[in-house]
Structures are given as C-alpha cells and as structure tokens.
Amino acid sequence: MNEKFFDLKTEKQDRMINASLKIFSVNGYQYASTDDIVKEAGISKGLLFHYFGSKLGLYSFLTDYCVRYIKMEITNIKNDKETDYFVILKDIETAKLSALKKFPYMQQFLIMMEREDSPDAMKATAENRTNLKALYQEIMKKADLSKFRAEANSLRIMKMVDIMLKSLMYEEIKTGAFKPDHYHTEAVSYLDMISSLVNKN
Amino acid sequence: MNEKFFDLKTEKQDRMINASLKIFSVNGYQYASTDDIVKEAGISKGLLFHYFGSKLGLYSFLTDYCVRYIKMEITNIKNDKETDYFVILKDIETAKLSALKKFPYMQQFLIMMEREDSPDAMKATAENRTNLKALYQEIMKKADLSKFRAEANSLRIMKMVDIMLKSLMYEEIKTGAFKPDHYHTEAVSYLDMISSLVNKN
Amino acid sequence: MNEKFFDLKTEKQDRMINASLKIFSVNGYQYASTDDIVKEAGISKGLLFHYFGSKLGLYSFLTDYCVRYIKMEITNIKNDKETDYFVILKDIETAKLSALKKFPYMQQFLIMMEREDSPDAMKATAENRTNLKALYQEIMKKADLSKFRAEANSLRIMKMVDIMLKSLMYEEIKTGAFKPDHYHTEAVSYLDMISSLVNKN
Amino acid sequence: MNEKFFDLKTEKQDRMINASLKIFSVNGYQYASTDDIVKEAGISKGLLFHYFGSKLGLYSFLTDYCVRYIKMEITNIKNDKETDYFVILKDIETAKLSALKKFPYMQQFLIMMEREDSPDAMKATAENRTNLKALYQEIMKKADLSKFRAEANSLRIMKMVDIMLKSLMYEEIKTGAFKPDHYHTEAVSYLDMISSLVNKN
DNA sequence: TATGAATGAGCTTTCATTCAT
DNA sequence: CATGAATGAAAGCTCATTCAT
Numbered sequence: 001m002n003e004k005f006f007d008l009k010t011e012k013q014d015r016m017i018n019a020s021l022k023i024f025s026v027n028g029y030q031y032a033s034t035d036d037i038v039k040e041a042g043i044s045k046g047l048l049f050h051y052f053g054s055k056l057g058l059y060s061f062l063t064d065y066c067v068r069y070i071k072m073e074i075t076n077i078k079n080d081k082e083t084d085y086f087v088i089l090k091d092i093e094t095a096k097l098s099a100l101k102k103f104p105y106m107q108q109f110l111i112m113m114e115r116e117d118s119p120d121a122m123k124a125t126a127e128n129r130t131n132l133k134a135l136y137q138e139i140m141k142k143a144d145l146s147k148f149r150a151e152a153n154s155l156r157i158m159k160m161v162d163i164m165l166k167s168l169m170y171e172e173i174k175t176g177a178f179k180p181d182h183y184h185t186e187a188v189s190y191l192d193m194i195s196s197l198v199n200k201n
Numbered sequence: 202m203n204e205k206f207f208d209l210k211t212e213k214q215d216r217m218i219n220a221s222l223k224i225f226s227v228n229g230y231q232y233a234s235t236d237d238i239v240k241e242a243g244i245s246k247g248l249l250f251h252y253f254g255s256k257l258g259l260y261s262f263l264t265d266y267c268v269r270y271i272k273m274e275i276t277n278i279k280n281d282k283e284t285d286y287f288v289i290l291k292d293i294e295t296a297k298l299s300a301l302k303k304f305p306y307m308q309q310f311l312i313m314m315e316r317e318d319s320p321d322a323m324k325a326t327a328e329n330r331t332n333l334k335a336l337y338q339e340i341m342k343k344a345d346l347s348k349f350r351a352e353a354n355s356l357r358i359m360k361m362v363d364i365m366l367k368s369l370m371y372e373e374i375k376t377g378a379f380k381p382d383h384y385h386t387e388a389v390s391y392l393d394m395i396s397s398l399v400n401k402n
Numbered sequence: 403m404n405e406k407f408f409d410l411k412t413e414k415q416d417r418m419i420n421a422s423l424k425i426f427s428v429n430g431y432q433y434a435s436t437d438d439i440v441k442e443a444g445i446s447k448g449l450l451f452h453y454f455g456s457k458l459g460l461y462s463f464l465t466d467y468c469v470r471y472i473k474m475e476i477t478n479i480k481n482d483k484e485t486d487y488f489v490i491l492k493d494i495e496t497a498k499l500s501a502l503k504k505f506p507y508m509q510q511f512l513i514m515m516e517r518e519d520s521p522d523a524m525k526a527t528a529e530n531r532t533n534l535k536a537l538y539q540e541i542m543k544k545a546d547l548s549k550f551r552a553e554a555n556s557l558r559i560m561k562m563v564d565i566m567l568k569s570l571m572y573e574e575i576k577t578g579a580f581k582p583d584h585y586h587t588e589a590v591s592y593l594d595m596i597s598s599l600v601n602k603n
Numbered sequence: 604m605n606e607k608f609f610d611l612k613t614e615k616q617d618r619m620i621n622a623s624l625k626i627f628s629v630n631g632y633q634y635a636s637t638d639d640i641v642k643e644a645g646i647s648k649g650l651l652f653h654y655f656g657s658k659l660g661l662y663s664f665l666t667d668y669c670v671r672y673i674k675m676e677i678t679n680i681k682n683d684k685e686t687d688y689f690v691i692l693k694d695i696e697t698a699k700l701s702a703l704k705k706f707p708y709m710q711q712f713l714i715m716m717e718r719e720d721s722p723d724a725m726k727a728t729a730e731n732r733t734n735l736k737a738l739y740q741e742i743m744k745k746a747d748l749s750k751f752r753a754e755a756n757s758l759r760i761m762k763m764v765d766i767m768l769k770s771l772m773y774e775e776i777k778t779g780a781f782k783p784d785h786y787h788t789e790a791v792s793y794l795d796m797i798s799s800l801v802n803k804n
Numbered sequence: 805t806a807t808g809a810a811t812g813a814g815c816t817t818t819c820a821t822t823c824a825t
Numbered sequence: 826c827a828t829g830a831a832t833g834a835a836a837g838c839t840c841a842t843t844c845a846t
Contacts, residue, residue, distance in 0.1 A: 636835090636836070
C-alpha cells in the first residue's frame, strides 16, 4: 500500500476504512465489489487503487489494521490479575465490544476473515490470523487451567470455546443485522454454562 | 437437470460427480470454474451443460445427491435402541465415514455448502440444508437428555456440539488434505470429553 | 446431400421434410434448431447429418425441393389460354393452395425463405429464388399488359402485386396460425381491387 | 441503460450509435455480434456493456433513439395544410431522407426492426413499433380520402402503399449498398403512379 | 491529489457437428 | 442404416484494474 494514505484527513481515512470493512463484511472477499466500496466511501475508483494497489492490497491492509486495533483494545483493558479462564474470556469480549464504537464492522470483518475461502484472501491474511491467535494464547498463559475437571482436556476446551464464540457471532451476522449487545449476552451465557461444566465444583 | 445422466455408465457418472464435488469443495461455488470441473472429469464443456443446464443446476444436483446419499447412510446404520445423545452422534459419525469411501469429497462439499456465501448457491440449497437439519433433529428425538447435568442447557449443548464437529472438519479441509480417519478419531475424542462433562456421574 | 435419402421409405422422407419445413418456417433459418427438427421428425441427430451434411445443406435441399414442387403444381394447373394478368395470378394462387395439402408448411417456408437474413441461408437459396422468379416471369409473358391504363407502368404494377401477395401471407404467418383459405380470400380481394384500378374501363 | 452515455462527447456517442446501427442493420439482431460492434465503434467490450447493460439493452436503446429521431424529423417538416394522401407521403419520404445525413443506417435499422424475428428483440421493440405506426396514422388523419375512386378501398390502398415503400427500401438494403437518393426517386415514382390510378380524374 | 471513462482477460453458456457403437 | 453422447468454437457478459485528464 501507499503510505501517503495516512497523510489524508483522518475523517477521509476512516470513511474509506469503514466503507471497506462494511462491504467486505457483508459480502465476503469475493463478492465485495470495488464499485460498491468506492460508492460507499464517496471516493473515486482511481483513488482506491492509488492507495492500495489492488483489491487484495486493500483487504490485506484492513486485516493489518483491524488486528492491530483489536490487539490494542485487548492489551489496554485486560485485568492482569485475573486467572480464571472464563473470566478472562469475558473481559476480552467486553474489550471487543468497545472496539465496535468507532468501527462498527470491525468484528464482523475479522470473523468473516477467518472463514474466507478465496485462496488469495487466505494467503494474504495468514500472517495476521496467526498473529491474532498468538495474542490470545499469550493472554491465556495467565489462566489457571488446574481449576478444570480432570475429564476436561484443556486444549480441546479452549479450542471449543474459541470456535463457539466465533460461530455465535457469525450466525448473528448472517441472519441479518448483527447486534453487539445481544451477541454479548449470548456469549456470556455460553461461557457461564461451559464454566460450570468444566471448572471443579 | 437431464435425467439421461443416470443412463451413463456408473463409472462416468461417478467421475463427473467426484470431479464436481472436488472443485466446488476446494474453491466454493463462485471460484469453482466449469473449465476446471470438465478438465478434472475428463469431459467436454458441452457435456456438463447438456446434463446440468448451468453451473447452478450442477451445484443444485450435487446438493440433492449428497443429502440423499448421506441420509441413506445414516438411516441404514443407526441403532434404534440407543438413547445416549453422544453415542448416537458417534454412530452418525461412523456412518458418514463410510460414505466417504465412494465419494471422497462428499463431506467437504456438504460442509462447504453450509458456509456458502453466494446468494444464488444459498437459494438453490436452502431446501436441502433444512432437510438435512430436520433429519438430525428427527434422530435426536430419541436421545434421553435427562442424563444431562442440571447446569447443561440441552439446546446450547446440542448447538455447541454441532458447531464443534463441523468446525473440526472444516479446519482439516482448509489446512490441506482432509483425512477421514484422523477426523473421525478427533471427533470421537471431543464427543467423549463433552459427554463426560455433560452427563451425570 | 446424400442421394440415398431417396431410397428411404417415402413415409420417412416426408416426415423428415415436413418436420424440417415446419421448424424452419416457424423460426426462420437462424432460430431453427437441429434438435427441434430431429425431435419433430422422430429421427436421430446423426441421421440428419448423414443425409444432409449440415443445417445449411438441409435448408438448401428443402429450398430445391419446394421450388421444384411448386413449379410442378403451377405448370400442371395453369390455363394456357388466359391472358388477363390478374386472372392468371388468381390461377396461380389456386395452384399454390393445392400444394399445401401434402406439405402444410411449404408456402410458409418459401415466404420465409425470401425474407431470410442469414447470410449463409441467403447465399444457399439465391439460385432457387432467381429460379422461382423466372418461372413467374415466364408465365406472365402470356399476360396481355396492353389492357393496363396508360398511367400504369406494367413493371411497377407487377412488382407491387408480387410484394403485396407475399406480405399478405407473411403477415398471416406471423400473427399466429396461417389459414390458407382466409389468405386466399384476402389475396383475391386485393387482386380484384388492383385489377379494377389498373385495367382500362 | 446508463444515462451517463449522454455525457460523452457527441462524436463518440454518434460513433457508437452509428456502429451499432450498422451492424444490427446488416446482420439482424441475432447475427449482430457485440465483438463486431465494438470493433466498428473503436471501443472496448466493457464500455458497451457499461452503458447499455446487454446486447438487448443496446438494441432497445437504438430503437428508442431512432423512433424519437424520425418522429422529430417528420413532425418538423410536414406541411399541415396538405390533404392529398400521396403528397403527404412524399413529404414524409423527404423528411426521412434528411435523417439519413447524420445516421446513415437509421432507416435500414428501422426497416430491419420491423422484420426482426428474434423473440427477445421483438418484445423489446413492440412499444416503439406501435408508437411509430400511431404517428403515421395521426398524420394520415389529415388526408382527404374522398378523392379516391370508388373502386379503391382506402384501407387496402394505404396498407399496400405502406408495404410497398418498406419493401422497396428493404430490397435496396439487401442487394448491396443502400443509396438514399436512388430510393427516394423510386419511391416517388411509385407514389405518383399509384396516385394517378387511385385518385379521381 | 483525484477522477471515472475505458480496458480486456476470463467466465458461463449455446448449438451445429462428429463419431464410436 | 441408425443412434445420441460428446465435442469445442464462439458468443454475451463481468469486474478488477489502468490512465488521460
């Protein structure tokens, strides 16, 4: 991408980013048309390609941008003392919720990114997907997994919970308008249930 | 579709079906090119359209075919007496495994079908998706959910398990060659673990 | 074409000819599909091409066949003594009417042939069109044009009448089912009117 | 169609229109290839579809455009006082002649349009064909048909003249290069002759 | 910097024609 | 003689990308 993008007025940057996130989130990489993106952003076709070179370049940039932003939100808010796996997860969910204020489509974009089936898009985002996963693992080092019942294989539990939360959000995205608060309530319900099943006592 | 397709030698039918399943599974509806399909099947472009009318017609046929096939496998193998939710699920997994012998890409195709984001493809498969879901629900009526611990909300548990199994397979598909046996072992491990957490005692 | 066509049973020959005439008449050369023709004739695709080599070859054969047939009908029936231009024309119309008994689509085919806009079809039928025109001119040599009023340029009158009759039939063909008797009545009305305007007294 | 077409330089608009008129006139709807049109117009494939959406959309636009243009020419030039049917017709012919200066293929296009046998093309032009016919009828209300001899059925005479003029032009178009002036002379000759036969005295 | 008209490779689909049986 | 499954060139159309202004 062309670094001069950051010299644009913040308002225009955000307009372009939000428009792109929206179109990619709603349609997925392949069905997102650059025509729709520039219409939504109120800019010209040429400008998009001037700054991002290609549709894939734009997608790649957005991936970077979102992962960086989410990392920041999560790093800021987390409570370093907490050791309960499920409580930490709930904190992360709360942090994500706050990221949606500025960029309403950011979460949807990240969820869609992980389901992307376009080979190009997958290649372009591989690094960031790994990146994000690493962050979660880093955070989760603090979790005290010894609280888990003996029957609960901790790796499997963690993967299951991860998949569960992503699917919940994906489902809401697909069945119409995604409502952050409703999702948050659902997510907490699941986490509480799993917690009561997995933690001792 | 043109019913004369079924008059072709079974070998050719299977070659066409397998090739289509493969290309659609690997690329998704939109990115699956009819050129690739005919190349893989070793037939001409015209023939494909002679039998299936359109790319969407082919996709629609495959959906029908797979759902019907899987339903048959599941109906045949299930043990009517069993009431344990997790044991029933394991029986279903075993049934699916056997379906893969003839059509290696059938499961992948069905998994991809449920994630399809092309509006056309979604419309064409809506009925079959509902259909398949109904079959699972029918089978699951026999499950005795009173075995679940009080903390386990049965609807949430069932949804979670469903998502879990699909994601497991999807993950294997996406990270290279899908190996039925490996998937099966994994699936059983998860089911056993969840069972031990959810069932009383 | 393959002359062995004439060794086929007359019934089959006629079935193939009638089917072809029908499909070409109704759709015109370009929109007539060989699939429709073989379906209508109850024969296989291969047979059609075995005898006629190509769609154009079939079309060309039909042109020949119809022109020859119509020439025969006209030659047989005409009254050699008649000299009134318009009476001769009415005799010809009556002769054409009788040709429709065996080949219902023959007239329509010939009318459509003259309007054909496919370059290939036009080239293939040029000779026969000229041929047919020559026959009419030959017959019309007997007409006593001195009966015409001075203001009536005989060449222009003849061309006008010719065009008029063809258009009348074309119109009936295009607006649904062509009814020979209705057409015949109309044609005679026009001929009578023009006669009364053009002939002296 | 995309209204931005009219923002293009007039020269380019005319180039695209003329090229399309030419290719459609010469080949008819079905045989007119979009490849030929863009080659003739010196533009890319994409541009054609950008402005007109589809081959049928282009055809439909041209129909509109020509009918509107011809209506304008006819409305401008006609002499409101004239009541002689044949003189009015000659005025119309003169008006048409002037339309050909800017768009040489306009008349040919309209003539071919009335003979079109493609179902799609026919549906798309039905309204405009009716439209054009209505204009002629409106103009012809001023004609004083009481001048006609008793033997001349006015409806039949008018239809005959109409068919005659169209066929004259069609014939010239089909037998090579259409020459407006030559056609005009021919048309006037026919009109004068018919006039002298049909009008009293 | 910003525009949007213009491009063309690549896709799905059609249909006259061929050829193994 | 007869079949019809199979072919593939050519058509209409899409959309990410370019470039003159």
